[in-house]
Amino acid sequence: MNYDDANIFAKILRGEIPNETVMETDHALAFRDINPQAPNHVLVIPKGKYVSFDDFAANADPAEIVDFIRTVGAIASAEGLALKDGGDGFRLISNAGKNGVQEVPHFHVHILGGRWLGRMLKKPEGE
Ligand code: 5GP
Numbered sequence: 510m511n512y513d514d515a516n517i518f519a520k521i522l523r524g525e526i527p528n529e530t531v532m533e534t535d536h537a538l539a540f541r542d543i544n545p546q547a548p549n550h551v552l553v554i555p556k557g558k559y560v561s562f563d564d565f566a567a568n569a570d571p572a573e574i575v576d577f578i579r580t581v582g583a584i585a586s587a588e589g590l591a592l593k594d595g596g597d598g599f600r601l602i603s604n605a606g607k608n609g610v611q612e613v614p615h616f617h618v619h620i621l622g623g624r625w626l627g628r629m630l631k632k633p634e635g636e
Contacts, residue, residue: 512558518615522556532584536576539584548623549588549599553581559616561605581618590622600626 513519521528521540528540531551542550555577559565565574581601585591590599599622604611 510560510564512560513614514558516613516615518552518554518613518617519558522554532580532587534576534580536573537580539580542619546619547621547626549590549621551584551588551620552617553577553584553620554615554617560614561611561616562603563605565616581620584620585622588620588622590620596622598622600629 517526520526522538528538530538530540532539536556537553538556539551539553542552555565555569555573557565557569557573559569565577569577582591585596585599586594588596588599590596592598599620602619602621603609603617604619
């Protein structure tokens with residue numbers, strides 16, 4: 510599993526293209542999705558070079574993993590979505606590879622909320 514340094518999130522991390530940053534930590538960056546699918550749509554990425562969730566889970570340092578998970582939780586709170594703060598909830602999505610329909614090959618989690626999101630998955634047409 511090779512990491513492609515030319516992917517768009519690598520460019521964002523290098524400051525080569527702009528982003529609307531929501532939160533930045535030692536190991537993670539969170540920014541608004543350019544094509545939001547809900548009123549709140551934030552992407553959280555580790556600063557390290559990981560392709561997918563499974564790559565991150567297997568190869569990231571514990572400090573990177575803790576920082577990442579805490580950042581996701583902090584954004585849910587900051588966006589007013591977290592249940593612990595009385596928010597109405599949210600959905601986390603991490604697409605991986607061909608069947609997961611991952612567009613950008615740098616591990617990321619989508620945080621979606623701000624409206625009722627419907628059922629988790631729909632079967633593709635014809636199935
Ligand atoms: P994936 O399908 O890989 O899980 O999702 C990639 C996400 O990245 C998509 O929701 C897409 O809208 C978002 N995206 C792609 N290019 C850019 C960009 O240049 N800036 C931002 N902020 N989001 C992007």
